[in-house]
Amino acid sequence: MxxxxxxxxxxxxxxxxxxxxxxxxxxxxxxxxxxxxxxxxxxxxxxxxxxxxxxxxxxxxxxxxxxxxxxxxxxxxxxxxxxxxxxxxxxxxxxxxxxxxxxxxxxxxxxxxxxxxxxxxxxxxxxxxxxxxxxxxxxxxxxxxxxxxxxxxxxxxxVEKRQLTTELKFLRSQVSPHFFFNTLNNIYSLTLEKSDRAPQIVLRLSELMRYLLYSTDKPYQDLTKEIECIQNYIDLERIRFDKSLNIDMNVSGEVEGKGIAPMLLIPFVENCFKHGANKSIGEVQIKINLEVVDNILKFEVSNNIPQNTKENIMPTTEGGIGLTNVKKRLEIGYEPNDYDLSIFEEDEMFNVILKLKV
Known part of the structure; x- marks a missing residue:
């Protein structure tokens, strides 16, 4: 003083x-x-x-x-x-x-x-x-x-605010490398097989890179762009998994003109593939439901639990950046009353439900 x-x-x-x-x-x-x-x-x-x-x-x-x-x-x-x-x-x-x-x-x-x-x-x-x-x-x-x-x-x-802003930027910077790491692994697998689908994945990946480079430098992004990002990511995974992937994605409600922290939802979707589809034998079931009612976003993601492993879908060691990162970003970027996150297993399905003020 x-x-x-x-x-x-x-x-x-x-x-x-x-x-x-x-x-x-x-x-x-x-x-x-x-x-x-x-x-x-x-x-x-x-x-x-x-x-x-x-x-x-x-x-x-x-x-x-x-x-x-x-x-x-x-x-x-x-x-x-x-x-x-x-x-x-x-x-x-x-x-x-x-x-x-x-x-x-x-x-x-x-x-x-x-x-x-x-x-x-x-x-x-x-x-x-x-x-x-x-x-x-x-x-x-x-x-x-x-x-x-x-x-x-x-x-x-x-000072506190600057520290939180710095930490939030760091957490957001973690999303991109983590996301690209998994996608590049997909491309690598297809190039080893000399697959004709590799160029399509590179094209989709370039669109995602454009979003990450030019649209995630703000605290909040248009929800419609975030949805487009999710759809591009799913398209990449469709190419890789082909007929073994069964995705049901629904978007409804007042999504126009709503703001959301960039790259906040994609880790939930990515988690379905990383710890569900990648470890399943047989058909992969993934359900995604996004609904906006009265400025409240309800985002539900679920995937079937691999029958051959029954392992914990939320790893605590290598590869566990995604969901942990999202939890931290929610804590820093939103007020406690502005969101509610539930993660649970039910009927051999791994479920994530996020309610968020947008």
Whole structure:
């Protein structure tokens, strides 16, 4: 918090909370006018009130600024409380002496008419005057601490936000290599077989690369483009699996004009092929249902569990980037109430249901 004291007039160092010279001027003008009318009414002598307040005004300012810009940063924030207390009392006493002598010699020898009057520096006068100065200093200090706290909170929030943004970008960057790695493996297998389908896969892959390069640099992407990406991916897998693949994909509802984090849905579809189709013997059943109703996306993906292995579809070791990545991206990119993700096995099917505000 010491950084907040580098500029005496509160020049803004970050965020949007600041105390500039205009605030200082307005505050002290309001303060002195209030006290002139207040004590003028008490004394029934506004001339006397004006004179004493004009004399006391610079002392109030000096003590307040001394406290918030020197004493507190040097001694309170460094936990030198005893030194701070002694210096504070000393500054109050010096202010008391200055105010007493200025009032006595320039205004009136009766320096405290509101308390019965006195012409000497009595203990009662000292206590009342020092408490009054302490009241002003405390009020000014409270304002400064509040502004500094708001700035510190905002700064921490911005740092947190930058960290989350950096982490989210990293997670999104993981999607592309992971996705391309699997697709290139598909192409490699077909080239070994000298298959005529390899050029078709390369063409589809180029379309996906164009999407990844030019459409995923924003926090949110059009849902229609995300659906197109899924369809391109499925087309790639259809070529590879040919007749052994049975995919039922349905899209319904108000998909136009909706936004979604790019490459958020594709890992669910990819997971069906990686841990379902790749390990199945016989026909592969994959169902994909995407529906948007009242700005809520319901995305359901299911695939039959390989009968020959019955292994865990969500690996925790190599190759488990996809679904773990999506969970993390949902946590960072969306509010907890904006999504609901369910992953479960039922009737020999592996199911994923994502409900998302779009």
């Amino acid at each position: 010491n950084m907040g004291y580098q500029n005496i007039l509160g020049k803004k160092s970050y965020g949007e909370f600041s105390i500039n010279y205009r605030h200082h001027i307005v505050f002290w003008l309001v303060y002195i006018l209030f006290n002139i009318f207040r004590w003028g009414n008490v004394h029934h002598d506004f001339v006397y009130s004006l004179k004493t307040n004009l004399l006391g005004f610079p002392i109030h300012m000096a003590l307040a600024y001394l406290n918030i810009y020197f004493l507190m940063p040097r001694f309170v924030y460094t936990k030198k409380y005893l030194t701070y207390t002694l210096l504070l009392l000393a500054s109050l006493y010096i202010g008391l002496l200055i105010k007493f002598n200025l009032t006595y010699y320039l205004v009136s020898t009766n320096v405290m008419p509101e308390w019965g009057g006195t012409e000497s520096l009595t203990l009662n006068y000292a206590i009342v005057t020092m408490l009054g100065e302490l009241y002003v200093m405390s009020f000014v200090t409270a304002i400064k601490i509040t502004v500094d706290w708001l700035n510190e909170s905002r700064k921490l929030h911005e």
